Amino acid sequence: MKYIHDFRIVSNQRQNYEYIVLTLRAEGFELPEMLPGQFAEVRVPNESSVYLRRPLSIHDVDYERQEIKLLIQEVGKGTKGLGSLPEGSLLNLIYPLGKPYTLPESNEVLLIGGGCGVAPLLFLGRYLKNHGIQPRYLIGARNAEGLVRLEAYRELGEVNVTTEDGSVGTKGYVIHHPVMRTETPDFRHIYTCGPDPMMKVIAKYADRHGLSCQVSLENLMACGIGACLCCVTKTKDGNKCVCTEGPVFDSKYLQW
Amino acid sequence: MKYIHDFRIVSNQRQNYEYIVLTLRAEGFELPEMLPGQFAEVRVPNESSVYLRRPLSIHDVDYERQEIKLLIQEVGKGTKGLGSLPEGSLLNLIYPLGKPYTLPESNEVLLIGGGCGVAPLLFLGRYLKNHGIQPRYLIGARNAEGLVRLEAYRELGEVNVTTEDGSVGTKGYVIHHPVMRTETPDFRHIYTCGPDPMMKVIAKYADRHGLSCQVSLENLMACGIGACLCCVTKTKDGNKCVCTEGPVFDSKYLQW
Amino acid sequence: MVDLSVEIGSLKLKNPVLTASGTYGYGREYEDFVNIDDLGGIVVKGTTLKPREGNDYPRMAETPMGMLNAVGLQNVGVDRFISEIYPKIRKYNTSILVNVSGSTIDDYVETASKINDLDDIPGIELNISCPNVKEGGMAFGVSCASAEAVTTAVRKVYSKHLMVKLSPNVTDIAEIARSVESGGADSLSLINTLLGMAIDAKTRRPVLSTITGGLSGPAVKPVALRMVWQVACAVKVPVVGMGGISNATDAIEFMLAGATAIQIGTANFVDPQVTVKVIEGVKNYLEENNIASIRELIGALRCD
Amino acid sequence: MVDLSVEIGSLKLKNPVLTASGTYGYGREYEDFVNIDDLGGIVVKGTTLKPREGNDYPRMAETPMGMLNAVGLQNVGVDRFISEIYPKIRKYNTSILVNVSGSTIDDYVETASKINDLDDIPGIELNISCPNVKEGGMAFGVSCASAEAVTTAVRKVYSKHLMVKLSPNVTDIAEIARSVESGGADSLSLINTLLGMAIDAKTRRPVLSTITGGLSGPAVKPVALRMVWQVACAVKVPVVGMGGISNATDAIEFMLAGATAIQIGTANFVDPQVTVKVIEGVKNYLEENNIASIRELIGALRCD
């Protein structure tokens, strides 16, 4: 079941020059069940020439406080509009959308995030932990400042980082990190979200080592609910909508 | 000389269910000379599908505090957008535009406003007073609640009112007020702004009694500076732009 | 109680609000948000004789108050529509029209005749105006002769309500409309998307895989309204208007311009409940203006 | 220093940013906001043989991210342009083009030949695409034969730069472009406004006195960009692009699509300084991307 609800923005916290976290509270309705990897289609209020909704992952869920969080990278008009919203105002969401990440068959997992792709991995880590699986993170960014919300991820498990300029952690991309440079990886399941080129390299790595790999795509979307057919990706069964058949796919199923 | 400036909104005061007053402060620049009847083209920030600027009269000017006021009736998207602006934000104006009301040849004046047409008459009253002319007002509205800022007008001179429902003052339209029902009016000059039908009746009245009559038109405008030719009214010399040849016209010059 | 029902020729609708093809899937995509039975009707996805994979990704670009799409008629084909989808949607208590597309006249004819047999499909919308497929579609819609030819051919095999959807990418839409009317159309719908383009200045590439695509949304409304008015003045058959309709006022404007019913497309993406809000808003407008039946609005524009 | 200069045939511009006819008056209206000499050029108001009063009020309607206008070529006529206006604007150190309109070929020819004598007017823009006057204008622009005929006739009497402005209200703009090129145009500019309409649901009347009007502004940008791309692919003469340009990115997109220069129209109403901001923005783009000359952008769209 999908819902359309107005949430109250209870906080809008700037993380760095381009990331913000919105905390949204359910008022007058109950949060439905959501799963990690699912997303919301968010209506940007009051922004001229932002016409369509913007898809954003569920970054975190707190059923007790009836709150969800969105982690947003300001890349264009829509996300900047969201970044400038005052606390107390309302935000309209269609959610929860898409197919979630699924539980692994065994316990050794690595969650790899790049850029705003880290967003769904916090909720995923919490979910895994609740199911007795210890999440381990590998997070890549351009530089130290680009690494956001690390404390939150660290609360859930070990966090390894890479930065392109080497200012923190291993210098380079996530695939240059020691955990991925061994021929005998100590994890069996990869969950990843980030730029396509990064995920493609990771998917190849997973293939080579016989690991399962769930990737979450960020295709351009108009409706988010399977009605417009704009968000397709090539799969073994032809074009499939990322918004309904994904955003999470088994990397082996994709032909990207 | 016309200017384009960002003003600081120092207050946004609601008058009633559909009128607000914005007080705008010049920061980092000096207010130029403005005259009553002139207007500004105001850019509505952040409102989707409000594309063009909106023309609004200079309601009041305070050179000492470097502030101007706009009195705004919320009739559509643009004016409602202005009504919801938070104090402290910026507002972009092109101003001062158009030809102002001019001083009368003798001292007996009546300023007649209807609806949002009362806006320019406050500044006009102050201007007349500064020139030793005592303004007298006749203001019409639908009902008591529709009469806004009366205290401000009363500070300048006598205020007569009419309401369509008779809840305050004379029942009916401005032309039904006793000051206009006599065959020997005790004023020689009419200044008016309001709906065209009201002003046409007033202009006829002025004609009949040999009074001078300056009307301020509120035609639809795109540019406000004489470039688009969208705002024309018919005059003795053919179509003339209200934004540059007006908005104030001698009623005898118009062929409306 | 105001009367919202309208008749598009033989097609009786409980209200004039339909959904536009390609923007509402098969209706089921919106079931969580709307009671589909409340709608005047739904026009399902563009359906072709053979299944189509559609165009490559990227297929969309946002534009000022609108969007470009280049879906390219991805659909399962008419046979799987009949065997898999029709059984699931025929239960809706609303009028379901199938949008029929093709590359050749034979394609159109064969697809239409298969749909003719479906009891719960009271009509088709012949899409002679899709700008997003190379081999045809729009080509039929941009010349009077071909527009009339495809209409005539389908008319021969299709006995129920035949609506023909016109392309706005033409010099004189009234002329095309008259040809399609002569070809035997029961009604005309318009507009399909305007051919447009988007470029990414950063990569210096077209945004869409197909370079050009179809523009829809509020941006096109003034053009759509003008064309509906021109066509309604030019033909006797009923006209169904669309293009940027996002609220009840928009819908009323199209009806005043001469539309008997309207379709809502892109606005569904922004607000999946827009259709029922429009129905509600139109009802309020009639009540406030003391108009007993929505049919009084059709073509009621005062131009004196 | 990056090089912003471009050449539209014989016309040398210091930068590719011109202002669009009918939106910039005679330049003087913007003198308080912009140093006119900073512009690549200005295209002054549509000028006709005889003075014109234009259409009745109301002449405009706002639409989603755009506007409709129905000014109807109000202007003082070419003689008063020459005697009263030209002396005041010839001093500008920028290229001044006169937009020439007419109802008959003779009108166009006579007006153009009068302007041919003005030393400080290096070119005209032949407006065969105005949708707002009944007796002609657009009619010339919507058929290949008449578009070519008026171009050929004016070419005979006009020896300087002859730019012809195309109508977007056609089925195949590339075809019209080729005809006008054959007729002897030195360059093509596009697009003029799209024919549209607005209705006031409250009064149930058209908003414009002329019922229909011309749509401009960001809403039309995707259509304009597509047409510029199509025309630039179809002809050898330079193309000047316009339609909704509001910032430097828009301008760059039009140049990538094949425009040698661009015009800014409606956006001037929203921000009277938009022209100089676009010039500045384009300069920054070149610097950031290490491009020495703006001419490298013309038609540089990568479609592989």
Ligand SMILES: Cc1cc2nc3c(=O)[nH]c(=O)nc-3n(C[C@H](O)[C@H](O)[C@H](O)COP(=O)(O)OP(=O)(O)OC[C@H]3O[C@@H](n4cnc5c(N)ncnc54)[C@H](O)[C@@H]3O)c2cc1C
């Ligand atoms: C399922 C899903 C989940 C997502 N989750 C998050 C999230 O949790 N946090 C987050 O910050 N972002 C997320 N994104 C990406 C986010 O939707 C886009 O960044 C956003 O829509 C951009 O809107 P804008 O108006 O700011 O940018 P625009 O002004 O629309 O575009 C700015 C630039 O970004 C590019 N761009 C826009 N959208 C995308 C996209 N979807 N993929 C790649 N490039 C794009 C444009 O081409 C353009 O170059 C997600 C996307 C999807 C599909």
Ligand SMILES: Cc1cc2nc3c(=O)[nH]c(=O)nc-3n(C[C@H](O)[C@H](O)[C@H](O)COP(=O)(O)OP(=O)(O)OC[C@H]3O[C@@H](n4cnc5c(N)ncnc54)[C@H](O)[C@@H]3O)c2cc1C
């Ligand atoms: C020189 C001048 C001075 C003005 N001064 C003031 C002022 O001081 N205070 C004030 O409140 N208003 C003033 N107005 C009117 C004001 O500009 C309009 O009310 C405003 O532009 C409406 O914008 P909107 O987006 O709210 O309404 P829209 O959504 O654009 O329109 C709402 C409704 O109002 C009608 N409308 C819009 N603009 C006008 C107009 N100019 N004349 C008549 N009907 C219109 C529309 O047709 C529509 O029916 C002035 C107008 C002019 C030309």
Ligand SMILES: Cc1cc2nc3c(=O)[nH]c(=O)nc-3n(C[C@H](O)[C@H](O)[C@H](O)COP(=O)(O)O)c2cc1C
């Ligand atoms: C994503 C998308 C897909 C579309 N697919 C079709 C289609 O398959 N067949 C068709 O006739 N029209 C199709 N259209 C056009 C719409 O039905 C409609 O004519 C157009 O979008 C204008 O209406 P709107 O502005 O309300 O969206 C599509 C439009 C969009 C946005």
Ligand SMILES: Cc1cc2nc3c(=O)[nH]c(=O)nc-3n(C[C@H](O)[C@H](O)[C@H](O)COP(=O)(O)O)c2cc1C
């Ligand atoms: C108010 C107005 C008046 C116009 N007058 C003319 C004109 O006289 N001659 C002409 O060729 N184009 C005229 N145009 C069209 C513009 O020059 C331009 O082609 C069109 O507006 C598209 O560009 P834009 O979206 O940047 O405005 C006019 C446009 C507007 C908005």
Ligand code: FES
């Ligand atoms: S975004 Fe519309 S189908 Fe996926």
Ligand code: FES
């Ligand atoms: S509003 Fe543009 S000329 Fe008056």
